[in-house]
Amino acid sequence: MPQKRLITFQDYSCMGRCSLTVAIPTISAAGIECVGVPTTVLSNHTQFKSWKYTDLADQILPSLDEWKDYNHHFDMIYTGYLATNQIPLICKAIMRLKDSPEVKVVVDPAFADSGKLYPGFDYHQTEGMRVLMTYADIICPNLTEACLLTGEAYPDDYDELFIVRLAQKLAAQGPKIIIITGISYREGTVGCQIFDRLSHSSEYYETVSYEGSYHGTGDLFASAFCSGLLHGLSSKNAVKVAHDYVHRSIAETIKDGLDGLTYGVEFEKAIPFFVKELESISRKTKEE
Secondary structure (H helix, E strand, O other): OOOOEEEEEEEEEEEOOOOHHHHHHHHHHOOOEEEEEEEEEEEEOOOOOOOOEEEOHHHHHHHHHOOOOOOOOOOEEEEOOOOHHHHHHHHHHHHHHOOOOOOEEEEOOOOEEOOEEOOOOOHHHHHHHHHHHOOOOEEOOEHHHHHHHHOOOOOOOOOHHHHHHHHHHHHOOOOOEEEEEEEOOOOOEEEEEEEEOOOOEEEEEEEEOOOOOOOOHHHHHHHHHHHHHHOOOOHHHHHHHHHHHHHHHHHHHHHOOOOHHHHOOOHHHHHHHHHHHHHHHHHHHHHO
16 A cells, blocks of 8 residues: 655744654654644744744745655645744645645644633734634644634533534534544543534543643644544544543653653653554454
8 A cells, every 4th residue: 555645734843742743753653654844943842931933934835846846745734833924825835735635634723722822822823723724624623722713712611512512613614524622521531522514423532631731742632643544544533543642642751750741741652552553443444
């Protein structure tokens, strides 16, 4: 079977595991060629007290121009953390690279969490992400991002009915599949709500949760989820593999006493687990 090829647009944070530093190794470990286009270079992610920032917006489309004489079909386009001024460029890149309906576009909004925007963003980022979302086949926001994108107030409490309604409002803006991450309906658990606009179906997958905050887990989830889809997994099974991978990465981080908010999670130690589960479910899918 020919190797799948994915292109991802997101930042490169030198210190602190997130964005391209988790996307490329995760997707590559899954046996998929990962073409990473850095949109920004940061000395470290923005949960540190300070950071150095180099905007590469003027390099994004010229980089694609350099490939015009080569065979560079991509099976998937995946976007992560983007600066506000870069979103229109990524929309143009998607239009250029999506050369057939089979090419799936996965958007991880990556601009807010815990009820607030990431440092350096304002309402223009929300508006830009609403536009980018119309180009997506699949989006995987967390609860904060889902609320901002739909104009809903961030809730103190919620139930499954509220989350499904959020997903339906997001789906009405274009995406076929909505995955809202970091959802907990009962104490001690965390999971993902999956909504399929075409079948009007909704499913939930959860595991036990861990206390604390861990940076970059959304990037890790999205990268593993994309890998699962390219292995032929259903959305639900791809969510299971991705969520389990994040869960195992957090467990490894806790075991070693690492500061997961600053330095991210020890996903490197969880890669063998991720690959094994991915291959196992992929094999079962092909046998069915």
